[in-house]
Amino acid sequence: GAVVSQHPSRVICKSGTSVKIECRSLDFQATTMFWYRQFPKQSLMLMATSNEGSKATYEQGVEKDKFLINHASLTLSTLTVTSAHPEDSSFYICSARDSGEYGYTFGSGTRLTVV
């Protein structure tokens, strides 16, 4: 079946630095990927929709200059958290559309801790 690899699984960074999270579709091409953020004991909140070769579409309230999304190829989307602060600490999950309508595969997530 379809596999999405998300890397790193955990990252700790200092406040003010930037962190890049990668999301790769391993055995299929994904024209559309999604980035979610999940706070402890809460649901997933969609941050942005990433389309290959075009600018990402951000959800209302998400700072696009802070959360930079790049989808340069059909198998890779990246999320860069710029000038990270402790309040950016969260669990970030990507998903890739693999087949048909609402056919998704999720990555295993990245736990970001900003100290």
Next chain:
Amino acid sequence: AQSVTQPDIHITVSEGASLELRCNYSYGATPYLFWYVQSPGQGLQLLLKYFSGDTLVQGIKGFEAEFKRSQSSFNLRKPSVHWSDAAEYFCAVGAPGGGNKLTFGTGTQLKVEL
């Protein structure tokens, strides 16, 4: 706009007992409905989905869900729970033709007592 409500934040069941997790949705027409499971620190795995047709949907790991339009519900069931079913369960809704964007409920944490 679509929304999803999972009324139960936590549920505890004994191993071997039956399980029902509740999900109610709000949408103007018949939405696409999903149940996902998430183990700690992991991504989401699709258990089952409903687009149309038979309102009783069979999924993986012995789970099933029933779409009830009159109640705007899509409850998840399993006749006999295993200890390995302990996880977080999310119901989600999508609008047909709605750009493939999912709206998730707040989740139900399932604990299984041995």
